[in-house]
């Protein structure tokens with residue numbers, strides 16, 4: 001029998017993910033507040049529900065891809081604990097929340113779901129809009145082993161790498177650790193390349209040297225931040241596309257929040273967050289919609305003459 005997925009949140013990421021579930025043979029009943037997002041999902045073969053509560057009727061799985069933790073908690077738990085999806089969805093359904101939210105927020109939804117007798121995993125993703133459309137996302141899942149195994153059936157059409165990080169909330173922890181490290185090595189790479197250029201080196205030559213030396217890292221290998229060094233990357237397209245500064249700032253904010261909760265010291269992550277925040281407001285215009293490798297412009301712009 002065809003399995004039914006309720007999909008809530010059909011934006012830049014969710015739209016492509018829902019379309020891949022349709023291609024994977026699932027019956028997808030979808031909901032988004034935006035009529036444009038609904039129309040796009042309909043073109044991709046989803047049926048459109050009148051509300052989130054309508055979408056979950058008879059669902060085997062509920063997948064959400066929403067902007068933040070307050071919205072995710074609002075959708076599942078509701079304003080007073082009685083008007084969220086947990087009160088109306090089938091007890092047998094499995095919830096997969098793929099949004100990027102604070103681990104504590106995921107744990108609150110997980111605990112409320114457990115109280116309602118419903119299984120929940122957090123399954124945030126690595127990979128952007130193109131990976132969501134191509135079905136090549138990486139999923140970092142938090143939940144008990146049996147729920148993880150059940151979740152894989154739904155995640156497979158949307159992703160190429162699926163990891164279990166630990167219990168509920170662990171997927172979000174893995175996601176913010178990864179993105180904090182990404183922010184740190186991207187800022188470090190931009191800083192090193194600027195130092196080289198300021199001292200007369202060709203950034204392509206310096207990049208080749210560091211790629212074969214101990215400074216080699218993912219930003220240098222796949223995502224060089226200096227325009228013209230690498231073809232096809234956002235740096236060579238005026239920093240359009242890719243992963244926005246605003247989303248990196250969101251993830252670094254979640255890392256700060258998690259560090260306060262666990263009393264961890266994250267001086268490098270805090271420095272990276274400050275750098276991206278200064279960059280966002282630099283050069284007299286909001287840089288938030290630019291790709292995060294545009295941090296290179298912050299170094300270039302602040303170079304001493």
Ligand code: NAD
Pocket residue numbers: 008009010011012013014031032033034037052065066067068071075098099100101125126127128129242243244247250
């Ligand atoms: P988006 O803003 O494009 O999409 C979010 C969608 O949720 C919108 O269409 C909005 O109308 C809908 N929505 C909001 N509240 C709703 C509600 N109560 N009920 C139903 N629909 C509602 O955002 P996005 O880029 O698709 O990101 C979604 C999540 O994925 C975020 O948590 C983000 O941090 C994460 N993420 C994004 C990227 C990326 O590159 N865009 C990469 C990795 C992770």
